[in-house]
Amino acid sequence: xxxxxxxxxxxxxxxxxxxxxxxxxxxxxxxxxxxxxxxxxxxxxxxxxxxxxxxxxxxxxxxxxxxxxxxxxxxxxxxxxxxxxxxxxxxxxxxxxxxxxxxxxxxxxxxxxxxxxxxxxxxxxxxxxxxxxx
Amino acid sequence: xxxxxxxxxxxxxxxxxxxxxxxxxxxxxxxxxxxxxxxxxxxxxxxxxxxxxxxxxxxxxxxxxxxxxxxxxxxxxxxxxxxxxxxxxxxxxxxxxxxxxxxxxxxxxxxxxxxxxxxxxxxxxxxxxxxxxxxxxxxxxxxxxxxxxxxxxxxxxxxxxxxxxxxxxxxxxxxxxxxxxxxxxxxxxxxxxxxxxxxxxxxxxxxxxxxxxxxxxxxxxxxxxxxxxxxxxxxxxxxxxxxxxxxxxxxxxxxxxxxxxxxxxxxxxxxxxxxxxxxxxxxxxxxxxxxxxxxxxxxxxxxxxxxxxxxxxxxxxxxxxxxxxxxxxxxxxxxxxxxxxxxxxxxxxxxxxxxxxxxxxxxxxxxxxxxxxxxxxxxxxxxxxxxxxxxxxxxxxxxxxxxxxxxxxxxxxxxx
Numbered sequence: 382x383x384x385x386x387x388x389x390x391x392x393x394x395x396x397x398x399x400x401x402x403x404x405x406x407x408x409x410x411x412x413x414x415x416x417x418x419x420x421x422x423x424x425x426x427x428x429x430x431x432x433x434x435x436x437x438x439x440x441x442x443x444x445x446x447x448x449x450x451x452x453x454x455x456x457x458x459x460x461x462x463x464x465x466x467x468x469x470x471x472x473x474x475x476x477x478x479x480x481x482x483x484x485x486x487x488x489x490x491x492x493x494x495x496x497x498x499x500x501x502x503x504x505x506x507x508x509x510x511x512x513x514x515x
Numbered sequence: 516x517x518x519x520x521x522x523x524x525x526x527x528x529x530x531x532x533x534x535x536x537x538x539x540x541x542x543x544x545x546x547x548x549x550x551x552x553x554x555x556x557x558x559x560x561x562x563x564x565x566x567x568x569x570x571x572x573x574x575x576x577x578x579x580x581x582x583x584x585x586x587x588x589x590x591x592x593x594x595x596x597x598x599x600x601x602x603x604x605x606x607x608x609x610x611x612x613x614x615x616x617x618x619x620x621x622x623x624x625x626x627x628x629x630x631x632x633x634x635x636x637x638x639x640x641x642x643x644x645x646x647x648x649x650x651x652x653x654x655x656x657x658x659x660x661x662x663x664x665x666x667x668x669x670x671x672x673x674x675x676x677x678x679x680x681x682x683x684x685x686x687x688x689x690x691x692x693x694x695x696x697x698x699x700x701x702x703x704x705x706x707x708x709x710x711x712x713x714x715x716x717x718x719x720x721x722x723x724x725x726x727x728x729x730x731x732x733x734x735x736x737x738x739x740x741x742x743x744x745x746x747x748x749x750x751x752x753x754x755x756x757x758x759x760x761x762x763x764x765x766x767x768x769x770x771x772x773x774x775x776x777x778x779x780x781x782x783x784x785x786x787x788x789x790x791x792x793x794x795x796x797x798x799x800x801x802x803x804x805x806x807x808x809x810x811x812x813x814x815x816x817x818x819x820x821x822x823x824x825x826x827x828x829x830x831x832x833x834x835x836x837x838x839x840x841x842x843x844x845x846x847x848x849x850x851x852x853x854x855x856x857x858x859x860x861x862x863x864x865x866x867x868x869x870x871x872x873x874x875x876x877x878x879x880x881x882x883x884x885x886x887x888x889x890x891x892x893x894x895x896x897x898x899x900x901x902x903x904x905x906x907x908x909x910x911x912x913x914x915x916x917x918x919x920x921x922x923x924x925x926x927x928x929x930x931x
Contacts, residue, residue: 393873394870394873394874394928394929399928399929399930403865403929424885425869425884425885425900426885426886426890426899426900427869428899448867448899449867449869449899450867450868450869450870450873451866451867451870451929452869452870454867492869492873495869
């Protein structure tokens with residue numbers, strides 16, 4: 382799986398990802414979230430809960446909780462940072478490419494699910510879409 | 516039997532030549548260090564050749580045609596059944612039922628023996644260390660038949676808690692199902708003691724041999740097993756073939772599993788009569804090449820010697836246990852080497868098992884990561900997942916060294 386673009390590294394465990402894994406931002410729980418959703422990947426047991434506060438259709442606060450590999454947890458943390466300030470309509474357009482660009486790494490088919498789980502949980506919570514993002 | 520370490524190592528180097536895949540160099544230039552044998556073993560040339568030969572020379576359906584090819588295929592298929600019977604010391608080849616694997620074998624017993632013998636007030640006893648294949652079929656049948664499912668707890672060291680056995684194994688227990696050897700904690704269970712306890716309350720026993728048959732000599736009569744199940748692909752054989760062994764009187768009294776060709780004696784529109792055992796349980800065209808391939812795998816294992824394989828794995832496991840215990844922050848799941856088979860599941864502080872596995876892969880080391888189809892066991896041990904190195908007859912001390920070096924690299928990557 383070859384990806385193009387600036388900043389793309391072939392190193393699955395580049396520093397930024399490990400930093401987000403070891404020092405996750407926006408990890409924890411929100412007081413009285415407007416949206417809360419939990420899901421897991423049955424193949425590996427990774428678990429993610431996403432909580433959002435929404436005002437006038439815009440995400441004003443976001444947090445995740447859960448456990449899993451560095452890829453799933455770092456992606457969740459980065460994704461929470463990305464979506465604050467975005468409208469729910471904008472979030473609807475986020476796809477696999479968005480996640481891969483955000484991570485800036487190449488991911489094989491097996492680990493792709495780890496990277497896509499946070500977005501899957503987010504979309505399921507926001508729109509009831511249960512499918513894996515494409 | 517005692518083997519010196521040098522002899523073990525010399526023999527292993529020779530045996531490795533029998534497995535074409537072990538000569539493989541991975542895309543990153545590293546030689547393959549295959550330590551995922553508990554998931555599936557590699558296949559020797561003789562097994563690959565035997566299956567190839569069937570397709571090239573005598574591919575035909577079995578038990579039907581009277582032409583040359585069908586006769587040859589039928590003979591090879593039934594000889595494979597005899598080889599398997601001798602391998603596990605079954606009294607007769609008729610007690611060897613070919614299935615798709617250990618999972619299907621357990622389901623077969625649950626759906627046929629279970630339906631005929633279990634109901635409200637009855638209990639089926641399994642253990643906390645079981646593979647999902649020996650949990651879920653019983654959970655499904657429990658809903659349909661109304662029996663109660665109970666569990667033998669395990670200790671913190673990954674052994675069955677035998678002190679608790681009298682609590683859960685009672686005169687209400689109709690069937691006691693347990694694994695011979697664990698696919699996670701590695702424990703080799705005290706089968707004779709467990710069977711004796713089951714006999715004392717009149718319960719039948721089903722033993723999951725998926726992790727024992729490939730690795731040690733098995734005598735189903737000496738163990739007095741009512742049912743014994745295992746898979747071909749973990750013992751140098753192909754995927755898609757497995758075995759259910761059962762005591763003859765039990766098999767004969769059981770209703771069929773699936774309906775179709777081969778399992779009938781007579782079909783009329785008003786009803787049908789079943790074929791004799793084992794064919795009663797083998798509806799449809801079986802996995803012919805795979806069964807013949809399994810026969811070749813049995814030949815291979817016997818030629819190497821099951822005693823030797825068991826001893827070799829014990830030696831590798833002792834070495835790996837000692838070397839892995841040196842790695843800081845590494846927690847080995849399960850008992851000491853003396854009580855375990857040839858595998859070591861572990862966690863590494865702060866690094867998720869999937870990440871461990873991904874980093875080991877860069878060094879060419881293949882291990883399994885996840886819950887290994889044993890979620891209740893991981894819950895009991897208070898962890899979400901683990902990584903697992905599992906050994907077979909072709910693994911060497913040098914490969915263990917590559918594993919341990921790669922574990923240190925994983926710690927470097929995560930700077931721990």
